Amino acid sequence: MDSINIKTKVCIIGAGPAGTSTSIFLSRMGIEHVMIDAAEFPRDKVCGDGLDIKTVRMLNHIDPAIIPDELMTNPEFTASWGFRLLTDNNKMMDFGRYPTDKELQQKPPLFIAKRMMFDEFLHGKLNLNMVQFYQGTKALEIIRTGNSWKVLAKRNDGTEMTIDTSMLVGADGDHSMVLKSVGERKVNRLHYAGALRQYWKGIDNLHPNNLIEIYFPKKYPMSYFWIFPQNNGEANVGYGMTSKVAADHSFNIKDIFNSLIQTDPCLADRFSNATPLETIKGWGIPFASLNRHASGDGWLLVGDAASMVIPTTGEGIGTGMMTGYIAAHFIERAVKENRYDNGMFTNYTREIQRRVTDDVKTYKRLMAISPNAMSFMMNNVVNNKLFRMYFESSLKKWVNTAYHKKVEVSL
Numbered sequence: 001m002d003s004i005n006i007k008t009k010v011c012i013i014g015a016g017p018a019g020t021s022t023s024i025f026l027s028r029m030g031i032e033h034v035m036i037d038a039a040e041f042p043r044d045k046v047c048g049d050g051l052d053i054k055t056v057r058m059l060n061h062i063d064p065a066i067i068p069d070e071l072m073t074n075p076e077f078t079a080s081w082g083f084r085l086l087t088d089n090n091k092m093m094d095f096g097r098y099p100t101d102k103e104l105q106q107k108p109p110l111f112i113a114k115r116m117m118f119d120e121f122l123h124g125k126l127n128l129n130m131v132q133f134y135q136g137t138k139a140l141e142i143i144r145t146g147n148s149w150k151v152l153a154k155r156n157d158g159t160e161m162t163i164d165t166s167m168l169v170g171a172d173g174d175h176s177m178v179l180k181s182v183g184e185r186k187v188n189r190l191h192y193a194g195a196l197r198q199y200w201k202g203i204d205n206l207h208p209n210n211l212i213e214i215y216f217p218k219k220y221p222m223s224y225f226w227i228f229p230q231n232n233g234e235a236n237v238g239y240g241m242t243s244k245v246a247a248d249h250s251f252n253i254k255d256i257f258n259s260l261i262q263t264d265p266c267l268a269d270r271f272s273n274a275t276p277l278e279t280i281k282g283w284g285i286p287f288a289s290l291n292r293h294a295s296g297d298g299w300l301l302v303g304d305a306a307s308m309v310i311p312t313t314g315e316g317i318g319t320g321m322m323t324g325y326i327a328a329h330f331i332e333r334a335v336k337e338n339r340y341d342n343g344m345f346t347n348y349t350r351e352i353q354r355r356v357t358d359d360v361k362t363y364k365r366l367m368a369i370s371p372n373a374m375s376f377m378m379n380n381v382v383n384n385k386l387f388r389m390y391f392e393s394s395l396k397k398w399v400n401t402a403y404h405k406k407v408e409v410s411l
């Protein structure tokens, strides 16, 4: 069988939200490149399907018309106006509401969209004049030769492919083989979570404005259960727990997930007539609190490969897209100067990490408090008029940022 040989300045491995965003912004800067992905799209990805406010911001960077013209008119994107907190004393507290202002009604802070569809939707924004995109093409080995890289890959039809590139972008997710080739993928349980997802239909009492629901079960520290509703009445239901806590207590998250649904007083009644639509599916979540060094001679990591998931919420789509946006700026300078050495990317890790500083600080504080203190906080501090007012005014500011403020990158 013939083999394919390609020479390029930039090669992106992985076409999830992080790799695809890198490609979209590189194209805009006039930089031709190659992107490969092992999967054929559309493909599933185990996820909560929550498109957080950072994702909304990055979609607005791609094109401000996407949200009003495409997401708001497509029933596969469920607009959500905030979140509902379920507390262990069996209360529901709602944060965020459908705005009365007509203009704000076109600016939801969140969406829910199945990854099977969302990742393919993002591919629709690729500029195929600038990117050679090979799906069903798995990178098997990466070799450093002088100042460049040789990527050895295999296509689903058996064709072998060799890509010679000056710049390698690791966008290949949590089990990144690029990371394994340039450094060490050692899991640190304090900065990692195990999580699982199951689609359901028929859950009782979902919120009419599709508030996403979050529940912190008191018995299980540093974990949360979610219900993310979709327009069609189905919901993405899941549960995740910091791996250190799971290991220290020998918790099995699948067993906990099942028992919460079947017996927890906050949940069981609502699930009694509901039906699961698939078997439970699990995957890892690499937290940004790890502060992974994400660049070197001729390489950058983006998204999960760079361990960029917000540790307090488990959201990594928005940070993945944002790392792609930032990476494109560093690559643009490298291509202009035709220099791909480590010195070109010295500030890259700092630039991506500063987007998550507050979340990482909050995570570290939460890790230090007891489950009882956490329960007290949820039932008393969060369920308080002043906190609600603070949240509503913060939400307005976040929405304004997501729809109107450009992400500035300092190289």
Ligand SMILES: Cc1cc2nc3c(=O)[nH]c(=O)nc-3n(C[C@H](O)[C@H](O)[C@H](O)COP(=O)(O)OP(=O)(O)OC[C@H]3O[C@@H](n4cnc5c(N)ncnc54)[C@H](O)[C@@H]3O)c2cc1C
Pocket: 013, 014, 015, 016, 017, 018, 019, 036, 037, 038, 039, 045, 046, 047, 048, 049, 050, 051, 052, 137, 138, 139, 140, 171, 172, 173, 174, 176, 177, 195, 196, 197, 238, 240, 282, 283, 284, 285, 302, 303, 304, 305, 309, 314, 315, 316, 317, 318, 320
């Ligand atoms: C249960 C669960 C729930 C979550 N919920 C949310 C949520 O609600 N909201 C949110 O924002 N985030 C959530 N996350 C996190 C989110 O899924 C990830 O942070 C996000 O997918 C990261 O995007 P990425 O592009 O870096 O990686 P991925 O989306 O993992 O994409 C990586 C791509 O690389 C490809 N690839 C891998 N290896 C190779 C190879 N050798 N050669 C070629 N291609 C390769 C894969 O096929 C894949 O398409 C959740 C995660 C889990 C596990």
